Amino acid sequence: MKITMLGTGHAGVTECYNTCFVLEDHGEKMLVDGGGGNILLRQLKRAGIELHEIGSIFVTHKHLDHITGIFWILRRIHQSAKRDPSFRKICIYSHADVISILKTGYKMLLLSEDEEPDDVAFVTVSDGEQLQILGDQFTFFDVGSKRVCQYGFKAETLQGISLVCLGDEYLQAGGLPYAQNCTWLMHEAFCAEAEKDLYRPHRMNHSTVKDACENAKSVNAENLILYHTEDQRINERKQLYGDEAALYFGRRCIIPDDLETIDL
């Protein structure tokens, strides 16, 4: 399994793109979240990923920095499907809130009155539901956000590698059973611990690098990926966050830049 990070920043960043990524396994690709806009199309292009290669999409929650980019994908899909009737139908997975917004938005913003959204399959997943995607087993779960309904997932490969994504929420009760002993944990980290008074991540229900590391350690995660960060330290964050992770996690911790790929 491979991850291509299309964006690594929080909602308000300007020096990188909002957090979203493409998962790839067995020659299939799934987009996870869309970031906040049309820059998603640029990031896909720069990553060398064609739209027709993406067979599925998962959206964690309805915040603008995660959902809005999906409308640009829907626009492209609709245009392509109109031109080429054999265009592969894309599957969008999420919980009921997000599916309702995407379906309504698709109809209202992109389709004419007599058109039906039949080039996209909108699939509502429930808490704990398991599905085979990319040839791997995905379990979707409610992360337990106090702000807005948000789902994460655990992907398990036949080789025994497990990847747990918590969206842009820190590890809470909803994610605990899934994150326990996982091979890879993707956890948000807004800023370095030393700069928490400057960025005040806890006010927004986000974590410092130290918090994320302690959470990863508490569930015995083997590897950690930190994302959804501030962007004022964009050039130093690998070093700065990496040093902090060495102190509080002590295992492999990756702080990816936009367009970086990670082989799991």
Ligand SMILES: [Zn+2]
């Ligand atoms: Zn976010």
